[in-house]
Every structure is written in structure tokens, then in C-alpha cells.
Amino acid sequence: MLTERSTLTQFLIEERRRHPGSSGELNSLILDVALACKAIAKRIASGALSDLVGKAGAVNVQGEQQQKLDIVANEIFLQTNEWGGQLAGMASEEMEDPYAIPQQYPLGKYLLTFDPLDGSSNIDVNVSVGSIFSILRAPVPGKAAGTPDFLQPGTEQVAAGYAVYGPSTVLVLTVGTGVHAFTLDPALGEFFLTRQDIHLPEATCEYAVNTSNRRFWEPAVRRYIDECLQGVGGPRGKDFNMRWVASLVAETHRILTRGGVFMYPRDSKDPEKEGRLRLLYEVNPISMLVEQAGGLATTGRERVLEVRPTDLHQRIGFIFGSREEVERITRYHAEQGDGSDEQPESFNPLYGPRGLFQAR
Numbered sequence: 333m334l335t336e337r338s339t340l341t342q343f344l345i346e347e348r349r350r351h352p353g354s355s356g357e358l359n360s361l362i363l364d365v366a367l368a369c370k371a372i373a374k375r376i377a378s379g380a381l382s383d384l385v386g387k388a389g390a391v392n393v394q395g396e397q398q399q400k401l402d403i404v405a406n407e408i409f410l411q412t413n414e415w416g417g418q419l420a421g422m423a424s425e426e427m428e429d430p431y432a433i434p435q436q437y438p439l440g441k442y443l444l445t446f447d448p449l450d451g452s453s454n455i456d457v458n459v460s461v462g463s464i465f466s467i468l469r470a471p472v473p474g475k476a477a478g479t480p481d482f483l484q485p486g487t488e489q490v491a492a493g494y495a496v497y498g499p500s501t502v503l504v505l506t507v508g509t510g511v512h513a514f515t516l517d518p519a520l521g522e523f524f525l526t527r528q529d530i531h532l533p534e535a536t537c538e539y540a541v542n543t544s545n546r547r548f549w550e551p552a553v554r555r556y557i558d559e560c561l562q563g564v565g566g567p568r569g570k571d572f573n574m575r576w577v578a579s580l581v582a583e584t585h586r587i588l589t590r591g592g593v594f595m596y597p598r599d600s601k602d603p604e605k606e607g608r609l610r611l612l613y614e615v616n617p618i619s620m621l622v623e624q625a626g627g628l629a630t631t632g633r634e635r636v637l638e639v640r641p642t643d644l645h646q647r648i649g650f651i652f653g654s655r656e657e658v659e660r661i662t663r664y665h666a667e668q669g670d671g672s673d674e675q676p677e678s679f680n681p682l683y684g685p686r687g688l689f690q691a692r
């Protein structure tokens with residue numbers, strides 16, 4: 333019987349009782365991931381007292397500036413998870429190719445993908461960051477996994493979760509039976525169950541989007557946000573609130589707590605990339621959590637969890653949150669057509685440099 337003071341270990345044991353015959357390997361893996369999160373939380377909490385704040389001076393496979401903590405968090409994830417014999421491979425935001433489990437350790441039946449530190453541009457300003465993880469089954473248990481093994485749709489995830497390193501450290505987890513939150517007691521070094529069966533409100537008046545990208549958005553997204561901005565006098569007939577932490581984990585945690593809708597939609601900013609966020613270790617695990625909590629997650633065109641990945645670091649448009657708003661945004665995408673013949677608004681000839689309504 334679980335109570336508000338059950339530990340993560342007790343929770344996992346209860347879950348296992350519901351699946352007689354299970355080996356316990358998934359539980360061991362989740363506990364190793366939780367250990368990685370505790371170790372990362374401790375490093376982050378030291379802030380400027382450690383020498384881990386600031387840029388590492390390197391650029392990762394994504395072409396992004398690595399923070400020192402990006403590298404440290406990645407190392408922690410690798411070390412805590414490589415030894416236990418549950419994994420056939422790992423893939424990380426910070427590594428171009430899958431990580432091969434060192435030969436001295438046995439290979440297992442799961443794959444782990446992770447974003448070791450999400451929202452890392454927030455570290456220097458002491459704003460919440462997090463870690464995100466996803467667990468898949470290895471197509472061939474006991475055989476070292478290569479890139480194609482990781483390219484599974486999100487529907488195949490066995491478990492997913494994140495840790496948010498905020499005023500407190502909270503681990504949010506699903507093993508496919510609802511979403512549950514565990515708060516870290518830093519004195520005991522133990523995660524305790526603090527919210528069971530999280531359910532996302534169906535309606536919301538709060539959205540999260542980086543509006544500085546507005547000129548690159550598709551018409552459906554501009555339409556949705558413009559309608560929200562018109563507030564009580566506009567077509568929605570109500571006022572909306574906006575939040576943008578620039579940390580997907582923090583944004584997800586807020587939405588799982590009080591509802592809302594998040595968008596980092598497909599845009600035309602960089603024609604090489606279909607979106608900003610990465611499918612395998614950001615978008616898929618968050619989508620599993622959101623669906624398990626009764627919300628929806630879409631690319632605007634299709635359910636995220638059904639997308640067939642083509643690349644380990646594939647980026648994709650991502651919209652998730654309270655059901656009613658995500659359904660509306662999906663409808664706006666359908667009404668705009670496939671968008672392939674749409675010009676970004678910045679190219680509208682009426683507003684161009686020689687257009688009728690030339691901006692001054």
C-alpha cells in the first residue's frame with residue numbers, strides 16, 4: 333500500500349508486484365537513473381561554489397555551446413547506468429553516436445536515451461534546469477545496440493521521466509501506469525512519493541512559446557497565438573497568460589501541475605531543421621508523460637508518439653498540454669493545409685521593404 337511517504341524504491345516494488353514474473357531489471361535501471369539525477373542535483377546546487385558554472389568552450393553534435401555541466405551531467409548518466417547489466421546501449425544529446433557499454437560489463441535488454449541537462453542556458457542565471465530520459469526495449473537483448481536500434485516510435489517506450497532541479501528536486505516518472513512525482517529529501521538522499529496519478533486539466537488559459545520566433549511560424553501557430561493575445565475581446569472571449577522559462581523540463585512541470593499548453597512548433601528559421609527540440613530524448617519522453625496524464629502531444633500534424641524516427645538527433649515541431657487547446661491547434665494546422673506553399677509572414681509582399689504597408 334503506497335502512501336505519501338513511500339520511497340521511489342517502495343513504489344517500484346509495488347509496481348513489480350503487479351507484474352509477477354518480471355525480472356526487476358527495469359526497476360534497477362530506473363533506480364540507477366534516479367541516482368544519476370541525485371548526483372546532478374548535488375552538483376547544480378553548489379552553483380558558483382563549484383567550478384562547474386559556465387561554458388565548456390566546446391560545441392556539441394547539435395552545434396550548440398556546451399556548458400561545463402552539460403559534460404559533467406552526461407558523464408554521470410553514463411557512469412551510473414553502464415555497469416548494471418540492464419542496458420544494450422545508451423544515446424545522449426551530448427554524443428553523436430550511441431554509447432557502447434564497456435566490455436567488462438554485461439549487456440541487457442533495454443536502451444536508455446537521455447538529455448542529461450535540459451535548459452542548460454539557464455544555469456548561469458540560477459533558473460530551473462532538468463534531465464530527461466526514455467527507456468526502450470533493445471531489439472536484440474544482450475547485443476550491443478547501434479543507431480538503427482534506437483529509431484523506435486515513442487509508443488514503444490517502456491518508461492519515461494524527468495528530474496527538475498528547481499527550489500526542490502522532483503523526479504516525475506511513468507512506467508505506463510499513470511504519472512507520479514517524487515521529491516528528493518536532500519538530507520536522506522531519497523526520493524519520496526509526493527504526487528500520485530497526476531492529471532492534467534483539460535482546459536487552460538496559459539500558453540508557453542518563444543514569441544521571438546513569430547515571423548518563422550506557420551499560419552496555424554500565428555493564428556492560435558494572435559487569437560489568445562486578443563483576450564476577452566477576441567474570438568476566444570477570454571484572457572490568456574503567458575510563461576516562458578526556456579527549459580522544457582520546467583515548462584512541462586508547470587503544465588503537469590496546473591495545466592497549460594507548450595509550443596516549440598515547426599518553423600522556417602533553419603530550413604535544415606524541422607523544429608528545435610529533439611525527438612528521441614526530449615519530445616518522446618515528455619509526450620509519454622503528458623499522454624499518461626491525460627493530455628495530448630502532437631507535431632501539429634500527427635501524434636508525436638507515432639512518428640517513426642529517422643535520425644538519433646532528429647528535431648521536430650512539438651505542441652503539448654491540455655487537451656482542449658492542443659485539439660484546437662491541431663485543427664488550425666489541418667485548416668491551413670500542409671503549409672508547403674505558405675511563405676513565412678516576413679515575406680508577405682504587402683509588408684515587404686517595397687510593399688504597400690512598408691514598416692517605418
Ligand SMILES: O=P(O)(O)OC[C@H]1O[C@](O)(COP(=O)(O)O)[C@@H](O)[C@@H]1O
Nearest residue numbers: 447449450451452453542578579580
Ligand atoms: O532558447 P529558446 O528558443 O528559448 O529554447 C529553449 C528550449 O531549448 C532547450 O533549452 C533545449 O534543451 P537543451 O538545453 O538540452 O539543449 C529546451 O529546454 C527549451 O524548451
Ligand SMILES: [Mg+2]
Nearest residue numbers: 447450451614
Ligand atoms: Mg534539452
Ligand SMILES: [Mg+2]
Nearest residue numbers: 425447449450
Ligand atoms: Mg541538454
